[in-house]
Amino acid sequence: MNTTTNTVTRSTLDVGTALRDGYAQVGDVDLHYVEAGDGPLVLLLHGFPEFWYSWRDQIAPLVNAGYRVVAPDLRGYNLSSKPEGFTDYTADKPAADISGLIRELGAGSAAVVGHDWGGSVAWSLAMNHPEVVNRLVILNAAHPRKLNEGLRNPRQLLRSWYFFYFQFPGLPERRAARDGWKFFKGFQRDARPPYTPQENDRYVEAWSQPGAVKAMIDYYRAAVRLGSKQKVLPIAAPTLVIWGQGDRYLGPDLAEPHQEDVPNLDRVERLPNASHWVHHDEAERVNSLLIDFLAPALGSRSPR
Secondary structure (H helix, E strand, O other): OOEEEEEEOHHHHOOOOOEEEEEEEEOOEEEEEEEEOOOOEEEEEOOOOOOHHHHHHHHHHHHHOOOEEEEEOOOOOOOOOOOOOHHHHOOHHHHHHHHHHHHHOOOOOEEEEEEOHHHHHHHHHHHHOHHHEEEEEEEOOOOHHHHHHHOOOHHHHHHOHHHHHOOOOOHHHHHHOHHHHHHHHHHOOOOOOOOOHHHHHHHHHHHOOOOHHHHHHHHHHHHHHHOOOOOOOOOOOOEEEEEEOOOOOOOHHHOOOOOOOOOOEEEEEEEOOOOOOHHHHOHHHHHHHHHHHHHHHHOOOOOO
């Protein structure tokens, strides 16, 4: 494994702080990530159809609170490696990537924050690599057991229609970029406020990377065709769930994990005015919740 870094300027990326841009070779993939700050490590894991940039409103506040913040592109996304087979996208594999990344960054463990697919990866990481997760925050991503239960409900099946549409070979890939990426932009249409043209341009740039569309969709192919290859194990890390109640894709009943699965659940914080894109819609509230929940990781360090 090896890492390389270079500086990315604030003016280029508009996230409120200067970033260090790097790559880590973890197993058979290269993960691209951005990094800022120093202190206890916090990893931010994005969902579909986003990339590290989805955390643009969280990076600077966490850095200012005293953390070293790393936001990777998950395998298949943006500038990270894109394995060709859909079997390479079961949740355990990106989770293993992140476990390796934490070690490659020189840390024994990290606080892990995940949204959507990044939340699914974070659940898997905390179950299967508990030694590298000291605190866990999940944003609008159902625990695997709750999601499996939810998909037996016809109403949730309707919400999750795209899981099944994405099974068609080639069709969703061909549709994705038509009409200025209208299909992918449609997934984000509930964001409050709507994404700006400049933000949309950043997403289009990431979606346009060679192989990215197929890889992003392959997460869903793996989930439906292969199911979970993992045993559901209790999560030891203290855990906070943040849930936008206006989520179009996941019903509010999926927010609360079973007590035996997450025995150290701090709470489920429901934000009534937020959509699935909760960290965009309610950035200040989410940042406050993150900083308060992660504070024990600072130990004797004083926030800046």
